[in-house]
Amino acid sequence: MHRWTLALLTAGLLAATATGCAGGTAAVPGAADPSTAVPSTAVPGAADAGPRRTTGDPRETLALAEQLLIKECMEKQGHEYWVEPSRPDDVSTRFPYVVDDPAWARAHGYGTDLRRDREAEARRNPNQRYFHSRPAKDRAVLVSALNGARPQGLSARLPGGMQVSHSDQGCQATAERKLYTDLQAWFRATRVTDSLAGMRVGLVTNDKRYRAAVEPWARCMRDQGYAYPGPAEARAAATQPADPWPHTKEVRLASAEAACAASSGLSTVAKSLDTEYRDKLRRRYPEETADLARLRREALPRARGIVARGD
Incomplete structure (x- = not known):
């Protein structure tokens, strides 16, 4: 789900409501769509940004198409809007267990x-x-x-019991409706699978086999x-201190973590x-x-057309 800017992201989150009880979940993307790769496509971007291209990843094509539809919708209402580039995964998404x-x-x-760099951008x-x-x-x-x-019209119950809703x-909704057709199904599927991804990380890190593998890593x-x-403690020490670590010190710790992840078998x-656990959760929530x-599969041809036109 893309949002406009940091300011609008905050507003968008405040506009959504959540009721009920649920355990904490991390927003970790699910598995990549298995669809056939999409050829790279040049896309006219904002005047200050130059041409934009997809990388052949179907999800990037879908995300870019969604942004182009949002731009079209906002401009029809007399507002300015620039296509937002996809942002790279942060470290907790790229390495949810160990670097x-x-x-x-x-x-x-x-x-x-x-x-x-992302903050400066x-x-x-x-x-x-x-x-x-x-x-x-x-x-x-x-x-x-x-x-x-108002956050009304779309709703989904997450695996932990929390009810989430959105306008x-x-x-945003107009773009997703054009791209995915069934907006309610898209909202439910994305919210539930995002929640499952967070659950998966928790299940892995609490598994006795993972905890056992951490011991030789710590040694x-x-x-x-x-x-x-x-x-987790190593990462927190380097990224959440009162005084930020020098980059070289952070690199030394992360490099040691990566070396130990391989030699201890923790990464494997x-x-x-x-x-x-990904497979177990998919079987538990197959719909x-x-x-x-x-x-995603059905939207991909529409996304290709939107990206090719650049509209």
Whole structure:
């Protein structure tokens, strides 16, 4: 689900309601759509951004098509809108259990450099500049135009019992309806599968096999001078201190983590458990999993056409 800018993202989240009880979940993307790769396609972008291209990933094609539809909808209402580029996964999404890519760790540590780049990019974002340039009353109109006036019309019950809702009006909903046709099914499928992805991470990290595999990883880290009981604690030490770590120090810790992830076998165990629980959760919630794959598959030809036209 794309949102306009940091400011509109906040407003969009405030516009959504959630009731009931549910355990905490992480927003972790699900498996990639197995559809055939889409050829790269040049897309006219905003004047300040130049041409935009998809990478051949069907989900990127779908996301770009959605953005183009949002732009069309907003401009029909007299608002400015620039197509938002897809943002790379952060470290918690890329490595939900343990950093296990030595080359990535050497370049980025735990990704605080990439986070700073994203924050700087957000400050330069033309949509954000446009939003903040408008009077307060116009900002409310923009938020409503994008997200709908009230969080009503779409609803889904998450696996933990929480009921979530969102407006079926506004340019976000209009774009998704044009792209996926069955907006309610799309809303339910995306919200439930996102929740399942978060559940999966919790199931893996609480599995006794994962905890057992963390022990040799911790011993390996101690041999390199780092006394952390698990990858989560190591990551928190580098990314959440009162005084940010120097990049070189962060890189050393992340590189040690990646080396120990391989030598201890933790990476292999985590990936195996992730696959095991992914399959179990899909079998437990087959309707939403199947709906998500079907809706993406059926929307892909429409997305290709939208991207090719650039409208």
